[in-house]
Amino acid sequence: MKAWIAFWNIVLKDMRAYYLKPPNISWGLIFPVAWTAMFFIKSGRGLDDVLGLLPGVVAISILFGTTSMLAVTVTFEKKGRSFERLLLAPISLELLMLAKTGGAILFGVVNALVPVAIALFLADLSGVAWGAVVPAVVLIAIASTFMGLFIAVSVSEIFEAQTFSNFFRFPMIFLCGLFFPIAALPVFLKPLAYVLPLTYGVDILKGGFHGGNIMPLALDFVGICLFCMVLFYFSLKNIHKKWIV
Amino acid sequence: MTTDPSSSAIIEVGELTKRFGDVTAVDHASFQVERGELFGFLGPNGAGKTTTINTLIGLARPDSGIIRIDGLDCCKNPKAAQHLIGVVPDESNLYPELTGFDNLCFCAALYGMGKPARIARATQLLKDFDLSKAAHRKFGGYSKGMKRKLAIAAGIVHNPPVLFLDEPTTGIDVASARNIRQLLADLHRSGTTIFLTTHYIEEAERLCDRIAFIVNGRIVKIDHVASLLKPVQGRYATLINGSGLNPSFIGELSSSFPGLDFQQHSQDRIRVESSSPIHIGPIVKFLEDKGVAVTEARRVQLSLEDVFVQITGIEADAMQKEKMKAAA
Numbered sequence: 001m002k003a004w005i006a007f008w009n010i011v012l013k014d015m016r017a018y019y020l021k022p023p024n025i026s027w028g029l030i031f032p033v034a035w036t037a038m039f040f041i042k043s044g045r046g047l048d049d050v051l052g053l054l055p056g057v058v059a060i061s062i063l064f065g066t067t068s069m070l071a072v073t074v075t076f077e078k079k080g081r082s083f084e085r086l087l088l089a090p091i092s093l094e095l096l097m098l099a100k101t102g103g104a105i106l107f108g109v110v111n112a113l114v115p116v117a118i119a120l121f122l123a124d125l126s127g128v129a130w131g132a133v134v135p136a137v138v139l140i141a142i143a144s145t146f147m148g149l150f151i152a153v154s155v156s157e158i159f160e161a162q163t164f165s166n167f168f169r170f171p172m173i174f175l176c177g178l179f180f181p182i183a184a185l186p187v188f189l190k191p192l193a194y195v196l197p198l199t200y201g202v203d204i205l206k207g208g209f210h211g212g213n214i215m216p217l218a219l220d221f222v223g224i225c226l227f228c229m230v231l232f233y234f235s236l237k238n239i240h241k242k243w244i245v
Numbered sequence: 246m247t248t249d250p251s252s253s254a255i256i257e258v259g260e261l262t263k264r265f266g267d268v269t270a271v272d273h274a275s276f277q278v279e280r281g282e283l284f285g286f287l288g289p290n291g292a293g294k295t296t297t298i299n300t301l302i303g304l305a306r307p308d309s310g311i312i313r314i315d316g317l318d319c320c321k322n323p324k325a326a327q328h329l330i331g332v333v334p335d336e337s338n339l340y341p342e343l344t345g346f347d348n349l350c351f352c353a354a355l356y357g358m359g360k361p362a363r364i365a366r367a368t369q370l371l372k373d374f375d376l377s378k379a380a381h382r383k384f385g386g387y388s389k390g391m392k393r394k395l396a397i398a399a400g401i402v403h404n405p406p407v408l409f410l411d412e413p414t415t416g417i418d419v420a421s422a423r424n425i426r427q428l429l430a431d432l433h434r435s436g437t438t439i440f441l442t443t444h445y446i447e448e449a450e451r452l453c454d455r456i457a458f459i460v461n462g463r464i465v466k467i468d469h470v471a472s473l474l475k476p477v478q479g480r481y482a483t484l485i486n487g488s489g490l491n492p493s494f495i496g497e498l499s500s501s502f503p504g505l506d507f508q509q510h511s512q513d514r515i516r517v518e519s520s521s522p523i524h525i526g527p528i529v530k531f532l533e534d535k536g537v538a539v540t541e542a543r544r545v546q547l548s549l550e551d552v553f554v555q556i557t558g559i560e561a562d563a564m565q566k567e568k569m570k571a572a573a
Binding site (some may be wrong): 084085119149245 | 334340413
């Protein structure tokens with residue numbers, strides 16, 4: 001019970017201190033809106049292709065929302081040494097890091113709702129398999145947040161967190177099947193697509209929104225869950241190695 | 246490499262060693278801190294004070310040795326005793342974007358305190374630390390002294406039996422430092438065990454029950470303040486300033502004034518020590534006859550600082566200046 005009081009208050013504190021700040025709320029709204037508008041105009045296929053655009057816009061909104069925020073906030077707290085307070089709290093490191101990532105995961109899920117809310121006015125979403133889309137959104141948010149955590153524990157400066165995030169994010173956007181179908185990628189790049197968590201998340205979203213998945217959904221879920229576990233495990237290992245010297 | 250199982254000590258450290266690459270930051274340190282004791286940990290910059298604290302509180306892993314807090318093995322599980330300890334680090338590391346009140350409530354929540362309990366505790370602490378008026382101001386806007394006070398309040402928000410304080414009065418104004426010393430004395434009286442590192446030797450002398458001197462990662466002396474002061478008790482010392490004083494006079498003075506101990510203290514300054522009161526007139530006359538323009542002769546009270554210099558060979562002044570420079 002005591003550990004859960006700590007857990008919940010860390011989530012709440014992060015929401016108040018970082019995620020619910022006006023600049024971040026506007027970032028969380030404007031960024032997905034801008035992506036949606038950009039893809040919509042670029043596709044040139046009008047309202048008919050809204051469902052085709054949604055998986056990409058949703059995935060990118062989550063990816064940028066979570067990784068940007070978490071990598072920066074954790075690095076900021078580490079630099080200001082306020083993170084030491086959390087490390088000194090009598091809760092396990094696993095629970096502590098789940099609490100630290102909880103706010104970012106929620107922020108990512110809210111980011112995903114923005115393009116979906118816009119699409120409600122532009123297209124018929126009655127055929128969407130929400131049973132696949134909702135868990136996919138949550139899992140993409142978790143995987144992206146844990147990737148942000150992995151980045152945060154690998155750097156020591158805030159600017160490094162930002163540049164290191166892009167090192168992962170941009171190749172991922174181009175290789176995970178959002179812009180180009182994986183089948184159309186050069187042979188030597190194809191294997192790379194399958195070692196990216198977003199590939200599996202995007203595939204579920206495609207399946208959920210318009211049935212365009214290329215892998216069985218069960219495999220996608222297993223794939224993205226495995227990425228979540230691996231990223232969390234290595235982040236914790238890095239914290240033990242680098243922060244508790 | 247064992248600790249005494251029958252001991253009443255709340256902190257037991259045995260043969261603690263911590264290395265960073267080729268550098269041994271803490272070298273086979275062994276000591277115990279009794280329940281309710283105010284234990285001082287003194288040493289120059291880089292002596293290993295903060296590394297020792299970090300290993301005790303679980304922010305660093307020792308390479309070897311034993312750490313027990315209230316009987317709990319903190320080497321095996323650094324988290325084992327974290328509910329028993331409060332930590333005030335050398336930098337006030339609270340959240341600048343939260344108010345003083347919210348910071349305290351958040352710190353209390355980290356220790357599992359329920360909402361009504363943490364609101365009551367935060368309100369009480371803000372009152373006790375004279376911060377009630379600033380309770381709803383953001384921590385980032387506090388003065389250095391207020392930040393240190395709130396950091397101490399955050400360290401004790403969960404009523405820990407053991408409190409670790411790393412340089413609590415460094416870089417703050419005299420009035421705030423005095424205020425903090427009073428708060429520490431009150432905490433000590435209330436039965437909290439305090440592990441204090443400081444470079445202010447007079448602060449340690451005034452507050453601590455026992456003191457350990459650490460130099461280059463090794464503990465060179467541990468004793469009660471009264472015992473540490475014994476070698477300088479009943480001794481008299483005088484500092485003589487003058488232009489033209491040079492080391493060659495020391496030998497002449499020693500042979501002319503047997504029973505007095507002369508040392509070149511710095512350029513243009515000598516120090517005279519004796520077990521009986523020093524008659525300064527004949528010494529001044531001797532120096533003036535040698536062409537020295539004596540400008541000042543002043544009696545000094547021998548203190549723990551002199552003991553520290555004797556034991557470590559490190560000038561306390563130099564240590565303080567170095568630390569103030571680092572704090573600035």
